[in-house]
Amino acid sequence: MKFSKKGLIIAVATALTIGTASVGAYAAGAIPGTKAAAFSSSKISAAQAVDYAVAKIPGRAVEVDFRHKNGQSYYKVEIVTDDQKQEVFVDAANGHIIESRPDYDKKPLQPLPNTNISLKQAIAAAEAKTGGRAKDADLSYKKGPSVYKVETVNNIQKYEVRVDAN
Structure with a gap:
């Protein structure tokens, strides 16, 4: 399986966006059961x-x-x-x-x-x-x-x- 440069950049950007949103939701207390x-x-x-x-x-x-x-x-x-x-x-x-x-x-x-x-x-x-x-x-x-x-x-x-x- 071969990724184009553009496809790889989109995949990395999507992963970073999801990761950042998850960390923000966790810190804001949006994830039930967390200390936050x-x-x-x-x-x-x-x-x-x-x-x-x-x-x-x-x-x-x-x-x-x-x-x-x-x-x-x-x-x-x-x-x-x-x-x-x-x-x-x-x-x-x-x-x-x-x-x-x-x-x-x-x-x-x-x-x-x-x-x-x-x-x-x-x-x-x-x-x-x-x-x-x-x-x-x-x-x-x-x-x-x-x-x-x-x-x-x-x-x-x-x-x-x-x-x-x-």
């Missing part, structure tokens, strides 16, 4: 998940992550209390607490820095900057100045925003 689709259809925002988690375990929220496993979407929120880290799992569909437990991290708990803004305020700032929804956010304070790293999603575009914690 689950995130785009979740009813609870990252900031709301933080509120629900802190209501369950009083403390300082330092991280929130959207997860989708075994058909269930939820946020994992890490809260630091006086003496330990707690993990609270919040249902992304209705805000119900799925589970809460101590975070048995092998590393000793590092003292938290004093910051002028909260995780929720950093999320709000990142969402305002990008026009997207926050998917993940965490306080980074082990090296250098304290910053919140917030990942937002706006349609198919992902952004990582760093917000000064002071």
